[in-house]
Amino acid sequence: MDPIASPASLAHLVAPPADSPMRRRDFVFGAGTSSYQIEGAVQEDGRLESIWDRFCATPGKVLRGETGAVACDHYHRWQQDLDLLQRLGVDAYRFSIAWPRVMNEAGRPTPRGIDFYKRLLDGLGERGIRAFVTLYHWDLPQHLEDRGGWLNRETAWRFADYADLMSRELAGHGDVAAWTTHNEPWCSAYLGYGDGHHAPGLKSNRWAAQAMHHLLLGHGLALPALHANAPQAMHGIVANVAPGYADTDTAEDRDAAQLFETFQNRWVLDPLLKGEYPADLWRLWKGCEPLVLDGDMDLIRRPIDYLGLNFYSRAVLRSAGPDTIDWVRRPDVERTTMDWEVYPQGMQDLFEALKRDYPNLPPLYVTENGMSSHDSVQxxxxxxxxxxxxxxxxxxxxxxxxxxxxxxxxxxxxxLLDNFEWAFGYERRFGLVHVDFESQRRTLKRSALAYADFLRERAAG
Structure with a gap:
């Protein structure tokens, strides 16, 4: 018997409250992945080296020296994975395109790589699943990094070329509901160029600030081509956000919490929605202002149809002196295996604060929410x-x-799947579906079965 067809519904294990507006039929439920985390096949069909291939090959950068060379082998098992999405009953699937798979060093298309995404979109369309397509989920072609990566202003223009190519090539395939320029530019800029935890592994706050500017500039430069080539779709960007809470109710700790939110949220959102960088950021990073040319901020603040928000946890902050903050690790609270505090109220608090702070806030999508745990098949x-x-x-x-x-x-x-969790390798499992990385066997977790039951009951109701 198909476990999803079991008469004993598990929907109550995950379902929103009975009166929730999330139960509306037009509310979109889905699951997400990213290219480097699941595809594997890193040397097939003309794919170039990415910064994550190079980073993984550098000793000491990734836990146990693991890589995305095979990952979930999605490049070969994509039909099986689309069948899993269909079994879940999701409305939409969020995935990313691997830039090194679809363009060569001269900026010309790589047909076999592009054909993979055409097949993927067609397969989603055949299953009645809409696509939310992300152009950049961190796997920059290494040849661009060799010329400076996101520290080089030219990369923003190359990104716009890539966005133009993909939105033209994939037109007419599947049902693309939304194009996303960047996933989490904060991570690309800060983790990649500021603290070195992610590829390309550089460490300079000044570099992080400049990389962020070029990422956001690339976003703005890409929008006209996306609108022209896919006028029926939404176009936007995805930011990772977190609320900051003061450790104590002192002016100093409240200021520390505000500084954290400037660094974590407003560094991305203010340029997009206000056309300026938050002045408070330079209290934390004195002398690190990026080079901004005339007209750049007008490009960055071009209107977007939606804003994706990735939410996982909160931060508790205290002052460590003027313009300096410390993260506080509260004892005796629930945490995930990422050591992130479980604090759902933070989602409500932050979303309502964003509505107050940005009168022009576009419609929101929660583009990532979930948790890692030590899951095993028993x-x-x-x-x-x-x-x-x-x-x-x-x-x-x-x-x-x-x-x-x-x-x-x-x-x-x-x-959707347990996958390659960046610098943590395969240790941290976020999936609705358990993946045995040796056999590539997929097993729907109980959360997935409950999600499927809820979605089926909503559709029937």
Whole structure:
């Protein structure tokens, strides 16, 4: 018997409250992945080296020296994975295109790589699943990094060329509901060029600030081509956000919390929605202002149809002196295996604050929310109790924000599959679906079965 067809519904394990606006039929539910984390096949069909291939090959950069060379072997098993999405009953699938797979060093198309994404989109369309396509989820072609990467202004223009190519080549394939320029430019800029935790592994706050500017400039430069080539789709960007809370109710700690939110949220959102960088950022990073040319901010603040928000946790902050902040690790609170605190109320608090702070806030999509845990198959099943409770609580928090007027239109769980979790290798499991990386066997976790039951009941209702 198909476990999803079981008469004993598990929907209550994850479902939003009965009166939740998330239960509307036009609310989009989905799941997400990214190219380097699942595809593998890093040397097939003309794919070039990416910065993550190079980073993984550098000793000491990734836990246990693991790489994305095989990952979930999605490049060969994509039909099986689309069948999993269909079994779940999701409305949409969020995935990213591997830039090194679709363009050569001269900027010309790589047909076999592009054909893979055409097949993927067609397969989604055949299954009635809409696509949310991300152009950049961190796997920059290494040849561009060799010329400076996101520190080189020219990369922003090359990104616009790439966006133009893909939106033209993939036109007419599947049902692309949304194009996303960048996933989490904060991570690309700060983790990649500021603290070195991610590829390309550079360490300079000044470099991080300049990389961010060129990432956002690339976003603005890409929008006209996306609108021209895919006028029926939405066009936007995805930011990772987190609320900051003061450790104590002192002016100094409240200022520390505000500085954190400037660094984590406003560094990305102010340029996009206000056309300026937050002045408070340079209190933290004195003398690190990027080179901004005339007209750049007008390009960056071009209107977007939606804003994707990736939410996982919160931060608690205290002052460590003037213009300096410390992160506080609260004891005796629930955490995930990423050591992130589970704090669903933070989603509601932050979403409502963004609505207040940005009068021009576009419609929101939760483009990532989920958690990592130590999941294992026992008796053919994976009972991921913590993830079930995590999703249910965050669905409820999103529901409260929506009831208070925040315009949230969709919610994507991260991730469809256990996958390559960047510098943590394969140790941290975020998937709705358990992957045995030796056999590539997929097993739907209990959270996935509950999600499927909820979606089926919503569709029937």
């Amino acid at each position: 008796g053919g099943e994976v009972d991921d109790v913590q993830r079930q409770a995590y999703l249910k609580a965050h669905f409820a928090a999103c529901s409260r924000a929506m009831a208070n007027g925040v315009d949230v239109r969709g919610y994507f769980i991260w991730s």
